Amino acid sequence: MMYLQCAKVVDKISDIMDGHASILVRMRFHGHLLLCKNCRRYYDQLRTVRTLSGQVKSVDLLTELPDDFGQVMDFVMAEIEPEIEPEKGEKDA
Amino acid sequence: MHGQNRHHTEPLTEAAQVKALKAGDAVAWRDLLSRYGPSLLNYASSLLGDRGAAEEILQDSLVNIYRTIDRFEGRCSLKSWLYRGVHNRAIDEIRRRKRYVEVSADGLEDYFNEQGHWKHDCPGWDGLAAKQLDEKRVLSVVRQEMDRLPHMHREVLLMKDVEGLKTSEICAALEISAGNLRIRIHRARVALRTALSITLSVPLRAAVVG
Ligand SMILES: [Zn+2]
Numbered sequence: 001m002m003y004l005q006c007a008k009v010v011d012k013i014s015d016i017m018d019g020h021a022s023i024l025v026r027m028r029f030h031g032h033l034l035l036c037k038n039c040r041r042y043y044d045q046l047r048t049v050r051t052l053s054g055q056v057k058s059v060d061l062l063t064e065l066p067d068d069f070g071q072v073m074d075f076v077m078a079e080i081e082p083e084i085e086p087e088k089g090e091k092d093a
Numbered sequence: 094m095h096g097q098n099r100h101h102t103e104p105l106t107e108a109a110q111v112k113a114l115k116a117g118d119a120v121a122w123r124d125l126l127s128r129y130g131p132s133l134l135n136y137a138s139s140l141l142g143d144r145g146a147a148e149e150i151l152q153d154s155l156v157n158i159y160r161t162i163d164r165f166e167g168r169c170s171l172k173s174w175l176y177r178g179v180h181n182r183a184i185d186e187i188r189r190r191k192r193y194v195e196v197s198a199d200g201l202e203d204y205f206n207e208q209g210h211w212k213h214d215c216p217g218w219d220g221l222a223a224k225q226l227d228e229k230r231v232l233s234v235v236r237q238e239m240d241r242l243p244h245m246h247r248e249v250l251l252m253k254d255v256e257g258l259k260t261s262e263i264c265a266a267l268e269i270s271a272g273n274l275r276i277r278i279h280r281a282r283v284a285l286r287t288a289l290s291i292t293l294s295v296p297l298r299a300a301v302v303g
Binding site for chain 1: 130148155211215289
């Protein structure tokens with residue numbers, strides 16, 4: 001029944017999730033999951049890990065990014081558009 | 094295309110964009126920076142675990158990218174080129190500070206017997222997250238655990254699952270093969286799963302508040 005070893009099934013999970021596995025591999029993989037509670041759990045957990053990783057950014061972007069990136073932007077743009085800097089020295093002359 | 098680009102009223106092709114960048118077109122540069130900059134800062138910051146240093150590194154890398162844009166020959170996408178520049182600079186800094194975290198054998202899981210079957214039941218995550226923690230706190234735990242991963246794991250996870258780069262973009266940025274990336278991304282997710290299992294399984298509140 002469980003003709004695929006669990007260790008091999010677990011190794012395939014990321015390829016399956018990312019769409020890198022052939023139809024045959026996917027069929028055998030999901031066939032194994034129907035019969036094996038442990039691999040099913042592990043698969044669900046890795047999917048949760050991937051989903052949560054994908055959500056981390058939205059939190060960061062909402063709470064942290066705009067202000068400090070503005071400073072980086074100003075710094076870099078000052079390098080690119082130096083002529084925008086006010087000219088110095090005229091008053092001192 | 095298809096209205097995804099909000100910075101230009103008329104979306105530029107990448108070739109046209111590169112041409113404008115090489116010509117020093119400030120609008121093109123501003124557009125490029127505002128499109129990719131926040132993600133790059135996020136990436137550098139997560140890789141370094143130090144936001145202030147990440148800002149400096151991003152500034153330096155972007156200025157360097159501006160100064161060397163003439164060398165960009167379009168063998169990879171502009172996005173990969175940017176990530177490569179920021180990544181290499183960030184890794185240099187991490188190594189300089191001697192904070193590079195290697196992948197250790199200790200973290201490898203040994204769940205299977207000689208026949209390749211589970212030695213013990215895979216522990217469930219039934220008590221996890223939703224029931225006891227709000228989404229924001231779960232994500233802060235994920236972020237925290239991600240920040241502790243070895244850099245080799247962290248970098249692929251950040252690019253693939255956090256920033257959502259395509260496989261080809263990551264391979265170009267890190268200068269690795271697709272096969273290598275597939276192995277690394279899997280190991281990284283496995284490592285994060287292990288870390289999350291430890292933190293999020295039993296006394297949830299104590300683990301997060303403490
Ligand atoms: Zn199994």
